[in-house]
Amino acid sequence: MSNQLDLFHGITDTKFPQYHMENPHIYDAFKNYTWELIRAGRKYSASKAIIERMRWDSLIRGNDAYKINNNYAPLYSRMFENEHPAYKDFFRKRRSKFDIISSII
Numbered sequence: 001m002s003n004q005l006d007l008f009h010g011i012t013d014t015k016f017p018q019y020h021m022e023n024p025h026i027y028d029a030f031k032n033y034t035w036e037l038i039r040a041g042r043k044y045s046a047s048k049a050i051i052e053r054m055r056w057d058s059l060i061r062g063n064d065a066y067k068i069n070n071n072y073a074p075l076y077s078r079m080f081e082n083e084h085p086a087y088k089d090f091f092r093k094r095r096s097k098f099d100i101i102s103s104i105i
Contacts, residue, residue, distance in 0.1 A: 007074035016075050026068060029054050030076045031083075038087065048093050 020027065051073050077091035084092045 016069075019069070019072070020075075021072040026054075027076060029077065031080060034080055034087075034090070038090070044090055044092055047093075049078070077082055 030047075030050055033053055034045070037045050037050075048070070051068050051070070054068065074093060077093060081088045081091065
């Protein structure tokens with residue numbers, strides 16, 4: 001996990017690194033849902049759609065396991081693409097202050 005957090009070195013205006021360290025299950029679920037889309041033949045998706053799916057499942061199960069700041073969606077997509085370069089363009093992304101992460105992929 002520390003290698004993923006290295007992506008955020010120099011980005012000081014986010015609480016994401018601490019959140020990520022305290023909630024590794026969030027990224028694990030994000031990856032699982034992303035792989036589900038890829039296996040279903042999807043060529044691209046939006047990270048926010050995955051976050052919303054995680055929230056929906058959390059509501060159905062009657063828990064609040066996926067309390068996620070919407071601002072973290074672009075970070076999760078960039079982490080996934082960094083970890084899996086073959087899917088570098090899987091997520092449709094808007095310009096973001098976190099584009100620096102994409103530039104090191």
